[in-house]
Amino acid sequence: MAGKTPKQAVENFLAPIRQAVSCITHSFVISGFDPDRARSHVLTINNGDPVKLTSTPSLYLTVQMQYRVVEVKGDRGPWKVTTAGYNYSVQDRLQKELFAYHWHRWINPSYPHLHVCQASGVNLLRKTHLPTGRIAIEDVLELLIEQFKVKPIRQDWEKTLKKTKAAYEKFRTWA
């Protein structure tokens, strides 16, 4: 997301994520942005704790992202937020991980991947990194609502996710 200042770029980055997340939880998005530090920053929800979703059976969701603010030229600038990694983890009622979409350039493998975990009933795949394309938070929320029957807390969730994902796709540099 672009902005005239680093702070504005961060606000423009956080706002649509908050909007997307508001489809399934009232939790705040929190971040550690410090304009004086040119390093990775953290974004998470629910004070870093898994969010209990409205679903049967019970499911929990952890959302964590790292991002950096970079100076760029052209339409994407002068300041832009670039995602540096994500962890979208879905857990069962005991908060045992069922599956997780990871992308973390600082631990191998550095490509986006999916973990299917032991709690899902699949025993062999936890240590396997199933390659994926880049996953947006909206993809995970839509998956949870449509296929895991998580109850959205706003009626316009489809429109909201479509809108925030379009904004994200406009500014991403790879898929």
Add this chain to the structure above:
Amino acid sequence: MKRNSKNGFRVLSKDEGEKLLDRQARRYLGMSGKTFVRKWKAKEITNPDRPEVMRVAFLLPFGG
């Protein structure tokens, strides 16, 4: 950026970030945030791709 925004996001201070990292390191790994940061930097954390490690490692930028 306001600390409590009507937009639904909140920016943590350095101290609040460190406390969050510490709380999650204790919760998931039974160690303080400072110990986790030290062990991580020394590459003493085994299997860093474990879910419980990943949930703390993503918070490392809060660790100073």
